[in-house]
Amino acid sequence: MTISRKQFTTLALAVLGLSGAWAQGAYPARTVTFVVPAAAGGTTDIAARMAAQALAPVLGQSVVVDNKGGGNGAIAAGIVKRAEPDGYTLLMQYSGFHVISPHLSKAPQWEQKDFQPIANVLSAPQIIVVRDGLPVKTLQELIAYAKANPGRLNYASSGNGSLQHVTGAMLEQHCGIKMVHVPYKGTGPALQDLLGGQVDLTFGTAPPFMPHIAAGKLRVLAVTGRERLASLPDVPTTAEAGYPGVNATSWFALFAPAAVPRPVIDRLAADMKKVVEDPAFRKKAQEQGATADYQGPRQLAERVKNDYANWAGVIKSSNIEAE
Secondary structure: OOOOHHHHHHHHHHHHHHHHHHHHHHOOOOOEEEEEOOOOOOHHHHHHHHHHHHHHHHHOOOEEEEEOOOHHHHHHHHHHHHOOOOOOEEEEEEHHHHHHHHHHOOOOOOOHHHEEEEEEEEEEEEEEEEEOOOOOOOHHHHHHHHHHOOOOOEEEEOOOOOHHHHHHHHHHHHHOOOOEEEEOOOHHHHHHHHHHOOOOEEEEEOOOOHHHHHOOOEEEEEEOOOOOOOOOOOOOEOOOOOOOOOOOEEEEEEEEEOOOOHHHHHHHHHHHHHHHOOHHHHHHHHHOOOEEEEEOHHHHHHHHHHHHHHHHHHHHHOOOOOO
C-alpha cells in the first residue's frame, strides 16, 4: 500500500499532535528543578526549599533546589532561560533581581520576555535593623541621629543596586538624611559585619535576622511594609512611625522559560496555589518572618510590571548606577 506525500504529512502531524498531548498530560514525568539565584541560607533559598518540599507530593515527583548565585541573579536566570522549555527547569526568583537589577546592567543577559510568570510564593517587607550598640531605639531616633550626624551613619547592603541599597536610598530621600552606603557580596557578609559592629544598620527581609534579633544581638526599628509582621508584632511599620513613603516589600516567585507550553504553566500555577494556601505552609512562612502570598500568572505579571516601573524612578532619582 502506498500513500501520497500529502497523506504522509497529515499522518505525521497527527502523530506529533498526539505525542505533544501525551507529553503535556503526563507532566511531570520526572524530577523538577528550582534554580535559585542566591546561596543557601537567604530568604530566596528558604522560599525555594519550602515550596519544593511542599510541592513534591502535590506533583507526584521530587523537586530539587539548585543554588546558582552570582551576577545579581544573572547566572541563574541565564540557566533557566537556556533550559529546555519543558517545565522541568524553573526559576525561583527574588524581586530585587527581577525588577531592580535589569535597570543597572550595562549588558543585560536576559529580559522580562524570556520568562513566563507562574506563581508568587512568599512576600516579605524589608526590616530596618541596627547594631546593638547604636544609641537609637526607634526609627524616629534613627532619623534624628542621622540629621545631627550627617554622613556618619553607614548602612550595609548585599551589593550595589540591591533592594537593600535602593531601600536605603529611599529612606534618605523621604527623610532628608545622608548616610554612607557600604555594599557587600551578599546578605551573609553584610550581616556578619553588622553583628561585628563594622556597619551601623541594614535593610533586608526578616528570616536571616530573626535568630539574632531574638538573641538581642540586633535591634529592629521598623517594618517597611503596609502591615506589621506577625513574627515581630511589637515592631511598627514605617507608616506608623511617620514615614509612609518608605515602603519596600520583597517577593519570591516561580518563573518558567518563555516557551513552556501553557498547559504546563497552568498545572504548576494550580498546584502552587494549593501549596501556598495550605495552613501548614502559611504558618511556616509566618514563623520565618514572611507571608505566604499566592498570585497566579496574570497577577504576578502585573506586579512585575508595576514594580519594575516604580523602582526605576527610585534608581533614577538617587543616581544609582551599575558598577
